[in-house]
Amino acid sequence: GMKAAGKLMKVFVTRRIPQEGMKILSSAADCEVSLWDSDEPVPKAELLKSVQGAHGLLCLLTDKIDAEVLDAAGPNLKVISTLSVGFDHLALDEIKKRGIRLGYTPDVLTDATAELTVALLLATARRLPEGVEEVKNGGWSAWKPLWLCGYGLSGSTVGVIGLGRIGMAIAQRLMPFGVKRLLYSGRTAKPHAAEVNGEFVPIDTLVSESDFIVVSCSLTPETQGLCNKAMFSKMKNTAVFINSSRGAVVNQEDLYEALSSGQIAAAGLDVTTPEPLPTNHPLLKLKNCVVLPHIGSATYSTRGVMSVLAAQNLLGGLQGTDMPSELSL
Numbered sequence: 058g059m060k061a062a063g064k065l066m067k068v069f070v071t072r073r074i075p076q077e078g079m080k081i082l083s084s085a086a087d088c089e090v091s092l093w094d095s096d097e098p099v100p101k102a103e104l105l106k107s108v109q110g111a112h113g114l115l116c117l118l119t120d121k122i123d124a125e126v127l128d129a130a131g132p133n134l135k136v137i138s139t140l141s142v143g144f145d146h147l148a149l150d151e152i153k154k155r156g157i158r159l160g161y162t163p164d165v166l167t168d169a170t171a172e173l174t175v176a177l178l179l180a181t182a183r184r185l186p187e188g189v190e191e192v193k194n195g196g197w198s199a200w201k202p203l204w205l206c207g208y209g210l211s212g213s214t215v216g217v218i219g220l221g222r223i224g225m226a227i228a229q230r231l232m233p234f235g236v237k238r239l240l241y242s243g244r245t246a247k248p249h250a251a252e253v254n255g256e257f258v259p260i261d262t263l264v265s266e267s268d269f270i271v272v273s274c275s276l277t278p279e280t281q282g283l284c285n286k287a288m289f290s291k292m293k294n295t296a297v298f299i300n301s302s303r304g305a306v307v308n309q310e311d312l313y314e315a316l317s318s319g320q321i322a323a324a325g326l327d328v329t330t331p332e333p334l335p336t337n338h339p340l341l342k343l344k345n346c347v348v349l350p351h352i353g354s355a356t357y358s359t360r361g362v363m364s365v366l367a368a369q370n371l372l373g374g375l376q377g378t379d380m381p382s383e384l385s386l
């Protein structure tokens with residue numbers, strides 16, 4: 058059962074989450090749920106207070122779960138469930154050391170995130186935000202042969218950095234646009250790449266031969282700052298760079314330099330450092346940079362299903378049974 062030494066199991070949820078997931082938690086017997094009842098992130102001091110004595114923690118990618126938070130929670134804590142597939146906000150070594158189980162939300166957000174990434178790629182390559190702006194500000198004077206031209210996917214070479222669940226779903230969606238070659242790089246060749254005729258290549262080959270470079274790897278010490286000056290300098294001047302993984306994979310100063318100097322053609326970012334990106338950030342002054350506010354998985358149904366999975370992971374961990382999506386540490 059869900060009793061710990063005859064007492065209620067305490068659960069802390071760090072934000073308002075979709076009702077589908079909240080219902081599951083609220084109806085769990087022997088489970089006392091408290092919530093940071095807001096749409097904004099819980100301040101660290103509040104988190105440290107609220108997590109005290111918790112058996113379960115349902116958190117978001119905006120919450121840094123480090124040794125300080127785990128120590129504040131204390132020895133009751135047996136499960137952390139994050140409402141995300143990314144887990145770079147979690148101190149995995151500290152979690153493992155304490156014997157805490159970890160749940161996350163892979164697969165259920167793959168399609169939504171891949172769709173958004175394709176939308177961002179097309180919006181960036183075909184300059185949609187610029188065009189919309191020109192319609193509104195009177196810059197649209199007439200149809201002009203050389204105005205607002207961009208780059209098309211047909212006949213192009215696409216390079217995917219990190220052909221995992223989302224990278225593969227992006228590749229599958231791009232191929233029907235008439236992509237000629239699909240390159241990918243990562244630590245290991247993927248058997249499933251055959252479905253998109255993917256060629257496993259060294260990352261230098263990928264960046265120098267691709268017309269579109271899409272980043273969909275996880276953020277790790279190895280991928281932090283991976284997209285830097287050295288990488289941008291190997292890209293074509295016509296290259297379109299897209300990142301929907303984590304902001305820290307990109308060195309933003311180097312990206313700014315590459316975009317403003319014409320080293321590459323354009324960039325589309327769904328993720329930045331920091332988030333939110335300050336409204337006076339230099340990248341936001343560039344017409345050839347499209348920045349979205351981390352909305353990859355933001356469809357109503359996907360967020361609902363993510364919340365259900367996160368709730369089920371949490372309850373499984375509390376009960377000491379199977380978690381539908383446990384990250385093995």
Ligand code: NDP
Nearest residue numbers: 143170219220221222223243244245274275301302353354
């Ligand atoms: P996966 O684990 O399936 O894919 C991650 C991929 O990253 C793997 O294929 C892995 O390849 C690759 N990778 C790891 N290290 C490197 C490296 N050094 N160089 C190149 N590739 C590397 O995860 P998902 O596809 O489900 O999610 C990927 C990421 O997308 C998440 O970690 C998250 O950060 C981000 N994300 C962003 C969203 C958004 O809203 N924008 C929504 C959802 C996820 P290999 O094994 O060969 O190393």
Ligand code: DGY
Nearest residue numbers: 140141142143166354
């Ligand atoms: C994740 O899940 O890691 C995304 O960034 C948000 O859905």
